[in-house]
Amino acid sequence: MVEVGYRDTETLEHRDEVCLNNMKTRNPEGSKPRCLVVFLSDAHLGSGVDSLERERQLCLFLDSIKHDCCELFLLGDMFDFWFSYRYLVPRGHIRLLGKLAEMADSGVHIHFFIGNHDMWMFDYLEKEIGAVMHDEPELISIDNKVFLIGHGDGLGHLDKGFDFMRRIFRSRINQRLFALLPARLTFPIANRWSDSNKVKRAKQNSLRYLGDDREGIVIYCNEQLKRARIDYCVFGHRHTPLMRELAVEGEKVTDDKGNKTMECPDSASERLSTSTIQHSTLYINTGDWLINRNYAIYSLTDHTFKLYDLQKGLIAGC
Numbered sequence: 001m002v003e004v005g006y007r008d009t010e011t012l013e014h015r016d017e018v019c020l021n022n023m024k025t026r027n028p029e030g031s032k033p034r035c036l037v038v039f040l041s042d043a044h045l046g047s048g049v050d051s052l053e054r055e056r057q058l059c060l061f062l063d064s065i066k067h068d069c070c071e072l073f074l075l076g077d078m079f080d081f082w083f084s085y086r087y088l089v090p091r092g093h094i095r096l097l098g099k100l101a102e103m104a105d106s107g108v109h110i111h112f113f114i115g116n117h118d119m120w121m122f123d124y125l126e127k128e129i130g131a132v133m134h135d136e137p138e139l140i141s142i143d144n145k146v147f148l149i150g151h152g153d154g155l156g157h158l159d160k161g162f163d164f165m166r167r168i169f170r171s172r173i174n175q176r177l178f179a180l181l182p183a184r185l186t187f188p189i190a191n192r193w194s195d196s197n198k199v200k201r202a203k204q205n206s207l208r209y210l211g212d213d214r215e216g217i218v219i220y221c222n223e224q225l226k227r228a229r230i231d232y233c234v235f236g237h238r239h240t241p242l243m244r245e246l247a248v249e250g251e252k253v254t255d256d257k258g259n260k261t262m263e264c265p266d267s268a269s270e271r272l273s274t275s276t277i278q279h280s281t282l283y284i285n286t287g288d289w290l291i292n293r294n295y296a297i298y299s300l301t302d303h304t305f306k307l308y309d310l311q312k313g314l315i316a317g318c
Contacts, residue, residue: 029110034107035068037142040295041075041151041236042288044117045093045248051080058289059099061310066103070300071142075236076151078113087126097128104129113137115237116153137220143300145231148224152237152285156216210239218283221246226282232305233283234296243285243292243307243316245280282318 034081045055062072082090106109110131114121125131137150210216221233225246233246284307287294293310 001127032067034068035300036065036067036068037071037073037300038065038295039073039075039149039284039286039297040289041286042077042115042239042290043082043096044077044288044290045096046090047080047290048134051092054289055093055095057293057310059095061293061295062099062103066108066123069103069108071109071111072103073111073234074113075149075150075234076113076153077117077236078112078115079118079121082118082121100125101129102130104131113149113236115151139163139228139230142298143303146229146231148221148233150216150235151292152235153215156219165185192216203273209238209242218246221281221283230281232298233281234286235284236286236288238285239288239290239292240285241292241307241309243287243305243318244282244283246283247280 040058043054043058045051045058048054078096079090080094100110110125110129111134112121112125112131113134121133123133136152137148137155140147140149176263209215212222215238215240217233217235221230222232224230282305284296284305285294286307287309294308294315295310296305296307298305304317306314309315
């Protein structure tokens with residue numbers, strides 16, 4: 001089972017304090033304060049004939065927010081394949097890597113959650129630009145709110161085959177064995193594997209919301225909500241831009257049309273209504289930069305959370 005970091009209140013409060021101190025350092029007196037926390041995922045750079053164009057668009061977007069962004073969360077699968085050998089790194093992606101280095105040097109705090117495609121990043125970005133690397137979902141406090149953040153692969157344990165392959169790929173022994181193979185052999189194999197998996201997912205029409213009981217991330221989030229008070233659950237992986245309300249067991253939540261978005265026990269539904277809910281949790285999926293151009297922004301000034309598409313504009317917000 002995936003363990004969640006920053007679990008206790010004392011640690012969360014310390015995390016807030018660190019963030020505030022970092023923001024003060026990044027914003028010398030007289031400069032414009034940075035007030036945006038930005039989330040994006042699943043660019044899969046290196047995949048597809050338009051990879052270079054997607055990378056250029058992504059860098060232009062990052063350039064547009066670099067003066068207002070205080071925290072940048074990259075939620076995995078930014079690269080379609082990555083393996084950090086001891087003395088070499090994958091060819092390409094120089095525009096994005098350069099832009100991230102520029103943002104880090106200017107004071108933007110960068111978090112990188114590894115995905116199922118770039119799980120072998122190891123400490124490359126940590127050493128090069130000071131990025132904070134995460135290999136599992138974690139609880140992080142921002143603006144006195146609790147965020148559960150991660151990539152999203154392997155959660156809910158709905159696909160036993162995927163769980164098995166994930167354990168193989170994350171095995172330290174297998175990683176060391178893989179590192180013994182020459183890059184000219186490993187990269188073509190990995191890219192072919194990755195492309196075939198994306199075609200399989202497209203044929204299965206899995207890149208859409210399947211329902212609360214068939215979404216591994218939602219199942220996982222609901223389990224975590226039974227253990228801790230969480231304000232926002234932010235994940236990638238599904239390539240499905242989405243903002244939706246979750247409820248812990250015994251609560252009844254409706255959407256804008258009055259339809260229930262989560263089943264609840266009859267006894268609970270008799271006792272509770274939407275007007276009696278004291279706390280709700282928002283699930284945000286950051287979509288992708290492979291087909292779409294999605295990103296989410298939390299504002300530290302007006303305390304809003306909004307999900308965007310680069311071409312279409314605002315998708316959802318609260």
